Amino acid sequence: MFLSCEDEPVENQSNPVQPPIIVEPEIFPDLGHDGPYTHGNVYFGREGYIEYHAGNLPIILSAPHGGQITPDEIPDRTYGTMVTDDNTYELTKVIMDTMKVRYGGTPHVILCKLKRRKIDANRDSVEAAQGNRYAIRAWQEYHHYINIAKNKITQQFGSGLFFDIHGHGANPDGFYDLRTWLGYLVPGDVLDQDDTSINTVDNSNKTSIRALVDSSLFNFIEVLRGENSFGALMDSLNYKSVPSVNDPGPMGSRYFSGGYNTARHGSRGGGSISAIQIEAPRPGIRDNPVSWSKFAQSFTIAVDEYYFRHLGRKVKP
Numbered sequence: 033m034f035l036s037c038e039d040e041p042v043e044n045q046s047n048p049v050q051p052p053i054i055v056e057p058e059i060f061p062d063l064g065h066d067g068p069y070t071h072g073n074v075y076f077g078r079e080g081y082i083e084y085h086a087g088n089l090p091i092i093l094s095a096p097h098g099g100q101i102t103p104d105e106i107p108d109r110t111y112g113t114m115v116t117d118d119n120t121y122e123l124t125k126v127i128m129d130t131m132k133v134r135y136g137g138t139p140h141v142i143l144c145k146l147k148r149r150k151i152d153a154n155r156d157s158v159e160a161a162q163g164n165r166y167a168i169r170a171w172q173e174y175h176h177y178i179n180i181a182k183n184k185i186t187q188q189f190g191s192g193l194f195f196d197i198h199g200h201g202a203n204p205d206g207f208y209d210l211r212t213w214l215g216y217l218v219p220g221d222v223l224d225q226d227d228t229s230i231n232t233v234d235n236s237n238k239t240s241i242r243a244l245v246d247s248s249l250f251n252f253i254e255v256l257r258g259e260n261s262f263g264a265l266m267d268s269l270n271y272k273s274v275p276s277v278n279d280p281g282p283m284g285s286r287y288f289s290g291g292y293n294t295a296r297h298g299s300r301g302g303g304s305i306s307a308i309q310i311e312a313p314r315p316g317i318r319d320n321p322v323s324w325s326k327f328a329q330s331f332t333i334a335v336d337e338y339y340f341r342h343l344g345r346k347v348k349p
């Protein structure tokens with residue numbers, strides 16, 4: 033029997049009850065299905081939650097807490113920290129563009145566009161996604177893209193730097209520390225010790241810049257907070273930082289020494305990519321486009337100098 037548009041099948045007329053709609057769970061393609069990843073291209077992951085700019089420099093920038101998207105398919109997380117690091121998505125992209133101009137190439141950049149109450153890309157998958165399969169997928173993509181960048185850099189350059197970019201607000205007691213906190217997985221109470229106590233092989237092996245320290249002609253304490261430290265370089269460009277020569281430790285004040293990403297993607301556990309967590313205050317750094325741009329200029333100069341002093345070459349493709 034043929035049915036034209038006007039004809040109704042007899043069964044439907046006599047049986048108005050519709051069969052239940054069965055929604056098949058979405059099948060995710062294997063991670064890497066959107067590769068190979070070519071310098072200059074941008075990859076977005078499922079639903080555009082994760083953004084990856086494939087680069088050609090030995091530098092990775094990651095911003096896990098600057099996202100704004102709140103899709104209904106992912107319920108709010110029920111425990112953990114929910115605070116967004118305001119403007120770190122924007123700041124990180126300005127740093128990327130500034131590096132492009134100074135270095136003549138682009139860093140690898142991984143950005144989470146989901147709001148932190150939907151996912152925390154700087155935690156293990158259990159706390160990050162809290163069981164939601166779409167959040168788990170986004171989390172997997174985030175770290176997949178970082179792994180891609182690390183592998184590419186290791187093959188191409190043999191060493192590299194990973195910066196996990198965050199923002200800190202006022203302390204619980206209301207005091208706003210306007211210094212940038214640099215996290216190397218060295219706890220605040222250790223930083224508050226004297227140089228001789230800190231400068232041990234044991235401490236050096238536990239830091240997220242272990243590979244960089246091993247390559248450097250300078251010893252651990254010098255790389256951590258001496259004249260050749262990243263903090264001292266930022267300080268010389270008018271961004272006060274902890275640790276540095278002038279601010280060797282937090283002196284008992286609140287301080288973040290590095291989270292999941294710094295531990296996982298740095299060189300504490302081996303490998304040749306070293307990681308530093310950047311915790312920037314809002315005033316003067318994250319507050320508006322002029323601040324982003326000024327900070328990006330100084331940050332880019334400091335990264336170039338730091339890379340040269342410890343890894344023996346300028347940052348270039």
Ligand SMILES: [Zn+2]
Nearest residue numbers: 097117198199
């Ligand atoms: Zn953060």
